Amino acid sequence: MLMKKSTKHIIIIGAGPGGLSAAMILAYRGFRVTVFEQKKSIGGRNSALRLGNYTFDIGPTFLMMDFFLRELFTLAGKNIESYLKLIPLNPMYKLSFIEKELNVVSDHDEMRARLAQTFPGNEKGFDRFLQNEQQRYSKMYPCLRKDYSTIFSMLHPDLITALPYLSIGRSLYQNLGNYFRNELCKLSFTFQAKYLGMSPWTCPALFTIIPYVEHAYGIYHVENGLHSISLAMRQVAQEHGAVVHTGQKVEKIVTDHSRTARGVVLENGEIIESDAVIINADFGHGVQTLFAPGFIRNYTPARLAKMNYSCSTFMLYLAVDTLYPEPHHQIIFAHDYRKNISEISYKGILSEDLSMYMRNGSILDKTLAPAGHSGIYVLVPVPNLLSEIIWDENKIAFYRDTVLTLIEQRTSMTDLRSHIVAEHIITPQNWWADFNVFNGATFNIAHNLLQMLYFRPHNRFQECKRCYLAGGGTHPGSGLPTIYESARITVDLISKDSLLWS
Ligand SMILES: Cc1cc2nc3c(=O)[nH]c(=O)nc-3n(C[C@H](O)[C@H](O)[C@H](O)COP(=O)(O)OP(=O)(O)OC[C@H]3O[C@@H](n4cnc5c(N)ncnc54)[C@H](O)[C@@H]3O)c2cc1C
Structure with missing residues (x-):
């Protein structure tokens, strides 16, 4: 289908899954699209971590409801098979x-x-x-x-x-x-x-x-890692003429007297005008930092403080010089899972008897590490930053040790420590400081009934005209498929609303 070119300019703040999904469809529909990503690389939580020749996914490691992603590529006029290889697990x-x-x-x-x-x-x-x-x-x-x-x-x-x-x-x-x-x-x-x-x-x-x-x-792996989805989306967006800037932070959204978004101010002071703005930045972070003081009436700091948030995660990315016969995805449960969950969700303390998720990347995907080696991705659910846990050096070293001991005791990886050649750790503090994840709540605001549907921040953002949300903080929710769906809903709203913009 040949799309008619629109003169309308849409700015997207953030090149995470929500922002990139919106960019590729809007660009295909003929909008002029500019994406500003503050980090040097795209993908947000769905980006890559490279340790030498080892490649890790920072966040998502599997895709469910693949049909939402397939639909996005169709809506962007592309065949997903030309960009990504989805591998059923x-x-x-x-x-x-x-x-x-x-x-x-x-x-x-x-x-x-x-x-x-x-x-x-x-x-x-x-x-x-x-x-x-x-x-x-x-x-x-x-x-x-x-x-x-x-x-x-x-x-x-x-x-x-x-x-x-x-x-x-x-x-x-x-x-x-x-x-x-x-x-x-x-x-x-x-x-x-x-x-x-x-x-x-x-x-x-x-x-x-x-x-x-x-x-x-079923659930899917994506060859080369799940971050390849972000790379493919950027490619599609660019093929349709979208401009994706990296290393360019948006400082503020420019609004006029009628509370309408008119563009953005970049960190260097440059003002870029637009017909609408999409916020893909983490919701709590974006709403607190992107508007002039006092502009926000509903999601004020007091309201944000009262909302419910997901837990956080302690992440270990281990490059190892061997390939263990462990499965691709594995969940190791605490002796007392209910106590572990209660410590994470209500007591705000670090469990010694903990549960974890582990991915042994190279057992399935040989592109992720040198031959005979593997990248071990470990995700440990922990309390978010509303707890009183301070992630200082001692705490990090202690928890790393606790996690490695558990892996050595509960899997065939009994000599794991002796095979680690490089590693990287992300704590709840890093999620906030380095990834701008509000409260370090990695899976965004919680999905209790009072924070869903109409009660979740709206795709057509209720605080500011011509301002929209795409990502885990808006409807329908915070997993990849629902984030893709949030972007689809948002671009459909923009396509409709823009017919009335002068
Ligand atoms: C450890 C982990 C594991 C997960 N595993 C899975 C999984 O296996 N499957 C699944 O479906 N989901 C999973 N998820 C959930 C979900 O898929 C991710 O959280 C998702 O990547 C979030 O996407 P997003 O678009 O909402 O935001 P983000 O990925 O956070 O993207 C927002 C972007 O906005 C940028 N930004 C912020 N402020 C500014 C600014 N002022 N100017 C410019 N740019 C800005 C940020 O740098 C970032 O790139 C996981 C999440 C985590 C954290």
């Missing part, structure tokens, strides 16, 4: 409990058989889980795809029809009790709350759609 991941291990597979018959073997009797619940959660998902899916800029959007028939499926007042963990009796089996379908940085014991039951979509549609 089977097994999807290994779950390591003290007592048992379970390789979670995407084939339903095989999964049922594995459940029968590992948690006898619980396999019967698997079919009910798939059947019931398919219904919930089919009701929720249209609701994910809508814009909730006005309170009337909450009266949309799709949402009203979905209401009984929200299971209001029930948690993900409680809901799983409908299907499985064995405690570890329940955890095998509830730990996904951590993808949102939440506790399964308080995460709304409607998020049972997350384990459901994993089992229904």
Whole structure:
């Protein structure tokens, strides 16, 4: 389809997944698009870390609901296969409990058989889980795809029809009790709350759609690492004429007397005019820093202080000179997972009995490290910066040691320390200082019902005209697929709204 060129200029603040997704579609639709990214490289949390010849993903390591990403490329007039190789994962991941291990597979018959073997009797619940959660998902899916800029959007028939499926007042963990009796089996379908940085014991039951979509549609690795998605998006945006500046921080959004965004001021003082601005910067950070003092009326510092935030993560990226026979994705559970989650989410203390996620990159993707070597990515959920934990040198050294000991004890990597040739650590403090993640809450503002749909910051930002949001802090939420969807919703709003701009 040949798109008619628009004279409208859209500035995007941030080249994270939300900003780049919006850039490629808007540019294809003929808008003049300028992206300003403060860092020297693009991708935000979805960028690469290189330690010599080893390549790590900083943040996302797997893609679910691949169809959202595929749709974005189609909407940008491109075939995703020309840019990215998506590799379905089977097994999807290994779950390591003290007592048992379970390789979670995407084939339903095989999964049922594995459940029968590992948690006898619980396999019967698997079919009910798939059947019931398919219904919930089919009701929720249209609701994910809508814009909730006005309170009337909450009266949309799709949402009203979905209401009984929200299971209001029930948690993900409680809901799983409908299907499985064995405690570890329940955890095998509830730990996904951590993808949102939440506790399964308080995460709304409607998020049972997350384990459901994993089992229904599978999960994917992307060859060369997930950060390749960001690189591909920038390429598509540039092929359509978007200009992507790196190392250029936006200092402020310029607004006029009618509270309308008119452009941005860069760090060097230069003013760039535009017809609209999209904020992709982390929500809490952006709203606090990008507007003139006093401009924001609703999301004031006092309001931000009262909001709920996801947990943070302590990250270890280890370049090792050997290739261990460990799975690509693995989750190692604490002895007492509930206590561990409670320490992260409510008590604000560092667990000694901790859980972690680990990726052994080269077992699947040989491009990530030299032959026979691997990059080990370790993500440990920890309290965000609203806790009183100070990440000083001693604390970092202690926690690194705790994590390495756990890996050496619970996996075949018994001599891990002796194979580390380079490493990098990111703490909650680094997430805030280096990545501008407000409160170090890596998975953004929480997804409790009072911070979702109309109650989440709107895609058409309610504080400022011609200002929009794309990213994890707006609707629908903070995982890659929902961030892609946030960008799609936002560009559709801009395409419509711009028809009325003079
Ligand atoms: C450790 C980790 C693991 C994760 N794993 C997964 C996973 O496996 N699968 C999944 O689906 N999701 C995962 N996520 C969640 C989610 O995919 C990421 O958080 C996502 O990358 C966030 O995208 P974003 O567009 O909202 O923001 P960001 O990636 O934070 O991008 C915002 C950009 O704005 C820039 N910026 C900020 N302020 C300014 C300014 N003033 N001027 C110019 N630029 C500015 C920043 O530098 C940044 O590049 C993970 C997240 C983390 C942190």
